[in-house]
Amino acid sequence: xxxxxxxxxxxxxxxxxxxxxxxxxxxxxxxxxxxxxxxxxxxxxxxxxxxxxxxxxxxxxxxxxxxxxxxxxxxxxxxxxxxxxxxxxxxxxxxxxxxxxxxxxxxxxxxxxxxxxxxxxxxxxxxxxxxxxxxxxxxxxxxxxxxxxxxxxxxxxxxxxxxxxxxxxxxxxxxxxxxxxxxxxxxxxxxxxxxxxxxxxxxxxxxxxxxxxxxxxxxxxxxxxxxxxxxxxxxxxxxxxxxxx
Amino acid sequence: xxxxxxxxxxxxxxxxxxxxxxxxxxxxxxxxxxxxxxxxxxxxxxxxxxxxxxxxxxxxxxxxxxxxxxxxxxxxxxxxxxxxxxxxxxxxxxxxxxxxxxxxxxxxxxxxxxxxxxx
Numbered sequence: 001x002x003x004x005x006x007x008x009x010x011x012x013x014x015x016x017x018x019x020x021x022x023x024x025x026x027x028x029x030x031x032x033x034x035x036x037x038x039x040x041x042x043x044x045x046x047x048x049x050x051x052x053x054x055x056x057x058x059x060x061x062x063x064x065x066x067x068x069x070x071x072x073x074x075x076x077x078x079x080x081x082x083x084x085x086x087x088x089x090x091x092x093x094x095x096x097x098x099x100x101x102x103x104x105x106x107x108x109x110x111x112x113x114x115x116x117x118x119x120x121x122x123x124x125x126x127x128x129x130x131x132x133x134x135x136x137x138x139x140x141x142x143x144x145x146x147x148x149x150x151x152x153x154x155x156x157x158x159x160x161x162x163x164x165x166x167x168x169x170x171x172x173x174x175x176x177x178x179x180x181x182x183x184x185x186x187x188x189x190x191x192x193x194x195x196x197x198x199x200x201x202x203x204x205x206x207x208x209x210x211x212x213x214x215x216x217x218x219x220x221x222x223x224x225x226x227x228x229x230x231x232x233x234x235x236x237x238x239x240x241x242x243x244x245x
Numbered sequence: 246x247x248x249x250x251x252x253x254x255x256x257x258x259x260x261x262x263x264x265x266x267x268x269x270x271x272x273x274x275x276x277x278x279x280x281x282x283x284x285x286x287x288x289x290x291x292x293x294x295x296x297x298x299x300x301x302x303x304x305x306x307x308x309x310x311x312x313x314x315x316x317x318x319x320x321x322x323x324x325x326x327x328x329x330x331x332x333x334x335x336x337x338x339x340x341x342x343x344x345x346x347x348x349x350x351x352x353x354x355x356x357x358x359x360x361x362x363x364x
Contacts (some may be wrong), residue, residue, distance in 0.1 A: 008352075022308075023308075034305075045307045045311060052311070052315045057318060063319050066312075066343065067312060070312035073309055074312040077274070077309045078257045078273070078277075079254055080309055081257075081275060082254075083253055083303055085256075086291065086296055086303075089321055101354045104349050104353045105347070105349045105353070106346050108349035112342050113363050116338040120330075121331065124330035126334065131331065137335060137339075138342060141310060159314070160313075162310075164314075164335055166310065169339050173340075176340055177343065180347060182347045182349065187351050190346060194343075198307070199306075218346075224275060
């Protein structure tokens with residue numbers, strides 16, 4: 001019994017266990033997602049995060065120990081972002097054709113994302129730190145964390161908000177777009193990408209390769225635009241970590 | 246496959262270096278994406294290996310967000326206190342953003358001269 005306990009202690013502190021568990025839980029989520037006929041309720045990311053978080057809390061494992069293993073997956077966000085150039089290249093003609101609609105949609109969406117997040121959280125009594133951490137929530141994780149740091153939010157809290165935003169977008173956006181009678185897959189993709197970054201893009205790629213390409217385009221452009229706009233909007237609202245004046 | 250992965254990492258690296266040198270507000274990987282897109286334009290061809298690796302990586306994009314998401318366990322106290330404001334603001338704001346983006350883009354497409362819908 002002591003020996004098993006010893007092995008467990010060794011494993012929970014080693015990167016290998018948490019790296020493998022992240023993959024196992026993701027694969028299980030994918031399996032369940034397919035088995036359920038792609039039902040949005042079983043969003044694989046949400047499910048995996050909930051399971052892993054529960055496991056860490058139950059075993060009393062600190063996040064830093066978990067991340068020592070999971071960082072190898074986290075790292076791939078960089079090259080995956082670069083890889084978004086490929087669907088964009090493949091659909092370059094459609095993108096060129098829609099340059100003006102893309103610019104207008106992007107600008108409107110980016111401003112809406114920042115202002116509505118701050119405004120709604122403020123109405124509901126959120127603290128200034130929370131407001132500032134929420135502002136870049138529609139941008140892909142590494143960029144959002146950088147923006148949060150710059151405007152006085154908490155980067156690690158922002159990372160969580162970003163993921164939750166992505167899950168909400170992936171789950172609800174297709175139905176909302178259907179309800180709004182948006183049938184153009186390019187428009188669907190761009191809207192999902194602007195609002196729900198990479199997790200939304202993963203969903204958009206399931207709609208079609210065109211939707212995926214436009215979602216990917218939106219990730220990159222919205223990252224640039226929010227990095228420019230968020231600090232200006234926060235300044236304009238006189239929002240600081242210690243509160244509104 | 247390793248060659249294609251190296252290409253992606255190389256473009257990310259160049260992106261990071263450019264950001265460090267110029268103080269651009271954009272993140273390195275996004276600059277890397279723009280540079281790779283320009284390179285593909287300039288070459289006018291997409292190598293098969295690069296396409297395969299990119300498609301594999303992108304089809305599992307959601308996996309890559311799990312490690313950061315598990316960080317939720319570090320914010321138990323704040324979430325317990327402000328969960329309503331956070332969840333409602335986040336969900337509503339996301340839906341409003343989807344709607345505004347889609348409707349704005351759609352409106353401009355309809356107004357574009359000679360834009361007979363082809364999708």
